């Protein structure tokens with residue numbers, strides 16, 4: 098499996114675990130369903146520039162547009178079933194794995210502190226993606 102696929106999938110897994118499921122839905126609807134960024138920006142209440150930034154990030158990590166489409170198409174079902182490990186609480190974020198309030202950016206926390214979990218989920222998504230293709 099190419100490094101690009103793994104990197105862009107990691108990006109998505111980190112976002113979902115950190116509690117940002119909206120970006121996953123928006124990216125899937127843009128890349129797979131062909132929905133326009135302005136419609137999605139309105140639907141999910143995400144700034145259009147922010148949304149374009151996410152699209153750019155995931156496409157860059159994937160290497161190109163087609164690969165990004167492939168990733169979202171084959172892993173969206175698995176990713177959308179993931180439960181976030183970080184939840185928003187008053188005054189910050191709470192990590193249910195560490196069982197403590199975290200002060201840093203939640204995505205950064207997941208990326209730095211829960212690397213093994215992220216890698217495990219990435220591998221599981223790829224395994225399921227491969228199975229559904231055949």
Ligand SMILES: [Zn+2]
Pocket residue numbers: 192193194195196206210211
């Ligand atoms: Zn944690």
